[in-house]
Amino acid sequence: MKLHLKIWRQKNANNPGGFEGYDLDDVSEDSSFLEMLDILNEQLVDKGQSPVAFDHDCREGICGMCSMMINGHAHGPEKATTACQLHMRHFKDGDTITIEPWRAKAFPVQKDLIVDRTAFDGIIQAGGFITARTGSAQDANLTPIGKEVADKAMDAAACIGCGACVAACPNGSAMLFSGAKVTHLNSLPQGKAERDRRVLSVVHAMDDAGFGNCTNYGECQEACPKEIKLDVIAKMNRDYALASVRSFFSKAG
Amino acid sequence: MSPIGLFRTSLAKKFVMAITGLILVGFVLGHMLGNLQVFGPPEAINKYAYFLHHILPWEVLWVVRIVLLVAVVLHIVSAVLLVIENRKARPETYEDQQLIQASFAARTMKYSGLIVLAFIIFHLLHFTVQSIDPAFRNLRFDIDGKDSQDAYAMIVLGFSNVGVSAFYILAMALLCWHLSHGVSSMFQSLGFRNEIWRTRLNRFALAFGLLIFAGFAIIPITSLISWYGGPDIVYASEIRQATENWDGETPIYVSYPESAKH
Structure with missing residues (x-):
């Protein structure tokens, strides 16, 4: 599937951030949301660009690291699902997906999608x-x-x-x-x-x-x-x- | 506890909201039941008003008034502090946050509350201080030889103004709106709610809000209907007759029909 991603990029806690758009082709419906970001990052690294920084650890929904707001929903639109357990089959070919870090005074953004908890x-x-x-x-x-x-x-x-x-x-x-x-x-x-x-x-x-x-x-x-x-x-x-x-x-x- | 201690923590502020809210909800219900006596003979509500102002010891009346005033002030101070802190806690918004659960009533509590506050101030000037219409103080009524105010005529005359009535009805609709979140929320804030009772209390709060709306709004609605030529549900034509050509000074006595005396 083809996706258009709108991702919050922020160099560090002291610099203001902003959205950047990325087009991603050939995403498998069976990949998880984080795997989809891995694919994007590999492409960005190949092009010599800085990869999107995001928190992740267990990738099986029990560590609580993968924190991101996907299309205005915390951990994406699926109920009782962490971002790592969210699969791309829940999105449609050609979708635009907005990805933002958690927003709260007590959770300052460190870089891109990573916040300090x-x-x-x-x-x-x-x-x-x-x-x-x-x-x-x-x-x-x-x-x-x-x-x-x-x-x-x-x-x-x-x-x-x-x-x-x-x-x-x-x-x-x-x-x-x-x-x-x-x-x-x-x-x-x-x-x-x-x-x-x-x-x-x-x-x-x-x-x-x-x-x-x-x-x-x-x-x-x-x-x-x-x-x-x-x-x-x-x-x-x-x-x-x-x-x-x-x-x-x-x-x- | 010092007054600062009262507002020190987030939860303490929520307790203040819930407890003052409960006091005000209790008053609103009592006020509504008292008002509904307007559908009895004029003597009923006039005697009730006379009781509140002259038979009940003034100390009791003033204690109630002060408790209500303090409750309103604490409710507002607490709400303002909560709103300021909440704005600070979420300085940046999302590109497009999708709210799933938060009801519209819950999100607009501060606005419905502000309009209800404006209403309370107008209402007190209108019917308690009576500084808006000079005729109100001159509407007199004889209760077993004692001169008292004709509260019944005052209510009907007050609501004969379409603009005033519309504002009352709108304010009551917003109060219903405010209570549909508040009455359920106060149980949560005080810790008396669980997943099963949450849905029940939400329904109860909405039903309670609608009851309050209906009980209050029916008075301006029936007054308007009776005043503007509809069936005489209240004695509007007698009151209109007595007040139409008032000279602005002499006491007004509405001559109610014989049937109104029982």
Whole structure:
């Protein structure tokens, strides 16, 4: 198939970027979106031009590296699909495809389609962990956990931290990501002991990083390649309210 | 908590939005139910107005008014801060972003809110301060020998103006619009919503918004119909007769038919 690509090119974080057009012939319908970009890059290198820089790692939809806005959709138009798992058969011969980096204050563009997602690491460092001994793994089923709780935590733990939620949110809000981390760890007995400290630190880290506020649009849920639901945001809101009240009274008394 | 603490974090601001929103929604529902007494005899709503202004201790009335004013102010301050932060968080837009889920009502909350605010200011000047039409204060009504204001006639006379009525109906439509997102959103902001309840609450919020619209808009609509020659759903012709040749000074007493007294 023949494609016309409109790709955001930006030399580095300090230079302004702009769109550039590329024509690509003979793209196999069976190739993935990233393979299609690989083909383009090989051609660009052959011509002595700089290849399009984009993030990628596992190429099997579990690492969360391939971050790009394809035709106005985070990770492209397919539901629950990362850009690396998106195949060219979902496009038509002769299509024009617009490819942009994630856009958010907290995710500055480094080069072309690569953004700096260090802000997410800051949220993880604030509360995306449990303070337990890190020796050998404990016996399986040593801590009994109800199926519903385990399912809820597992659904939230599916988050790969790709940043599509922030990219799709018109407010650049990281509520779905932060909510997923809080729901995952605050639901389980191993994480419950620190739930108040966790939710307070996560929300403060999220605000400090310059992410926007939630307006309950629901765009993040639609964009999430792991189908994480707005429930995790509601859970974080609830936990934050309770934690604030408890910390207020513990300081007072 | 210090007032700054109230707005310190993103979530705290959302809690302020939700809680003040809940207070205002409660008031709006009560106000609408109170208003619907206009479809009873004039005495009903006049007695209700007399109760609110003269029988209810003034402290209670003013506590309610202050709570509502504080709720409105906090709701607006919080909204302004949220909008400013959201703009900062997304300084660049996409070439062509495809929104999938965000409803039009959700995206236009700030505009519907602003027009409703303009409406509230006009409405308070119109019917509470009564500085727009001098006739309002002079519409008097006798409740068991006590002189009171004829709120019933004031409402019908107020809505006899087509422009005013149109603005009221438009503002109520925008309020319905605002509530169709807000009433569902406040549950999410306070953490009382999940995937199953999200759809139910969205439907409930729309139904609630439509109920509020219908309950409020029916009064200017019926007033206009009765005033401009339609069937007398409200006592418009009596009120028109009493106010038509008003000298601008003397108290006006509308002579309602006998049937209106029960």
